[in-house]
Amino acid sequence: MAHYSGYKLGTLLVRYLGLPLLAGKLTVKACKPLIDRVVGRITSWKSKSLSYAGKLQLVVSVLYNLSQFWMLIFILPKVVIRAIEKLCSDFLWEWVRVLRKKQL
Structure with a gap:
């Protein structure tokens, strides 16, 4: 239909309340802003000296x-959920890896 009418098909790149407005199913590519926000928060917290309880509360x-x-x-794709869980886990348990490296 688009071919006969001369219109080009495009994507809807609109956000509302920080969420993308999509016409179809949510893709991993559309979840990139969520993962970027999680990474941004974690990188800003890594410069602070936080206890395990403080990290847990932030997570x-x-x-x-x-x-x-x-x-x-x-409904988030499983890949995105696993990526967020891994980022949170790495941030939370980073001190354990540092202690193990110091013991070796």
Whole structure:
């Protein structure tokens, strides 16, 4: 139909409340802003000297709620959920790896 009418097909690149407005199924590429926000928060926190309890509180209250906001609207792909969980886990357990390296 688009071919006969002369119109070009495009994508809808509109955001509302930080979420992309999509006409179809949510893709991994469309979830990149969510992953970028999680990475940005984690990198800003890594410069601070936080205890395990402080890191846990930040992960639970900020990062999981950020992804939960997206999950209220969309069904996130498993790849995105696993990537967010891995980022949170790496941030939370980083001190254990540092201690193990010092012991070796």
